[in-house]
Amino acid sequence: MTIAVRTFSQLNEAASAIASDRDAAFFGGGTLIMRGINEGHAHISAIVRTTDAEFRAIRTAGSNFEIGAGATMSDVLANRELSFLHEAARAVGGPAIRNMATVGGNLFARSPYGDFTAALLALDARVAAAGSSGGRETPLADLLRDRERNGHGVISHVSVPRPAGGAEMRFVKVSRVKPKGVSVITIAAYLPLSGSRVQGARIAYGAMAPTPVRVAAVEQALEGKTLDASGVAQALAVATDGTSPASDPIASEWYRREVAPVHLKRLLLGQPA
Numbered sequence: 001m002t003i004a005v006r007t008f009s010q011l012n013e014a015a016s017a018i019a020s021d022r023d024a025a026f027f028g029g030g031t032l033i034m035r036g037i038n039e040g041h042a043h044i045s046a047i048v049r050t051t052d053a054e055f056r057a058i059r060t061a062g063s064n065f066e067i068g069a070g071a072t073m074s075d076v077l078a079n080r081e082l083s084f085l086h087e088a089a090r091a092v093g094g095p096a097i098r099n100m101a102t103v104g105g106n107l108f109a110r111s112p113y114g115d116f117t118a119a120l121l122a123l124d125a126r127v128a129a130a131g132s133s134g135g136r137e138t139p140l141a142d143l144l145r146d147r148e149r150n151g152h153g154v155i156s157h158v159s160v161p162r163p164a165g166g167a168e169m170r171f172v173k174v175s176r177v178k179p180k181g182v183s184v185i186t187i188a189a190y191l192p193l194s195g196s197r198v199q200g201a202r203i204a205y206g207a208m209a210p211t212p213v214r215v216a217a218v219e220q221a222l223e224g225k226t227l228d229a230s231g232v233a234q235a236l237a238v239a240t241d242g243t244s245p246a247s248d249p250i251a252s253e254w255y256r257r258e259v260a261p262v263h264l265k266r267l268l269l270g271q272p273a
């Protein structure tokens, strides 16, 4: 089967090309698309890509960072201001993958992939689609909820609020093969503290549902609590509430549920993974 490669200098042209051809696929870094094509799983007539420099740019916009969806994990790692996202970017594959894997592509990676997206979710990131009026942003959680349906278009950038002073971003990816293994569970925790008490925590898991998810039960259980053994006890008791982990070659559903509280506890108490 022949697959056409269509390259556009402007992101909006690429988005229009995708919108007008339902058999075409947008190409970020290609780490998943090319694997699908090479293995005969991707039935597409055309790959659509863009060389638009804006698509890969990372800039500050007021109290937010705007990360172009075409920025790679290596681009994120090269940006010192995004140090709160470095651990998550470093969790994606090995160096060769990180040089190609884009932020936009990670939003669509099927579980157990999506490590970087779990961190974005904990940071309450928003996304914008190319061509949307005025670059209108919608919550990342909405995109993830609806992503299997058609119509999300090409994502142009991700908007990430700058972490508040006194808030900590913590991240752990648990895998059986180090350092490049696939996730058993990924946990991202955004922990604003008022004095020593948690106020407005956001906790997201990767590999615990078909997409990365926020864990509302854990967030509620942490509210007003201190990050010590007794303070986190209730959060650990509800660690897997609302999740639906898969059984796959990496781990069974049972195993993921068993180890989730163990790793959540270590992360919240600041213990080594």
Ligand SMILES: Cc1cc2nc3c(=O)[nH]c(=O)nc-3n(C[C@H](O)[C@H](O)[C@H](O)COP(=O)(O)OP(=O)(O)OC[C@H]3O[C@@H](n4cnc5c(N)ncnc54)[C@H](O)[C@@H]3O)c2cc1C
Pocket (backbone or CB within 6 Å): 025, 026, 027, 028, 029, 030, 031, 032, 033, 034, 035, 069, 070, 091, 092, 093, 094, 097, 100, 101, 102, 103, 104, 105, 106, 107, 108, 109, 112, 113, 114, 115, 116, 153, 154, 155, 156, 180, 181, 182, 183
């Ligand atoms: C060896 C290997 C190891 C890997 N390890 C990890 C890992 O540890 N953690 C992890 O999370 N992932 C991992 N991955 C998966 C993948 O590399 C990453 O998830 C990566 O971020 C995907 O981005 P991409 O740009 O390569 O996506 P692509 O392959 O270009 O695209 C993937 C999907 O996203 C869509 N897409 C891409 N960009 C956009 C956009 N801007 N708007 C709308 N749709 C878009 C594409 O149409 C396609 O459906 C690994 C992959 C390989 C091959």
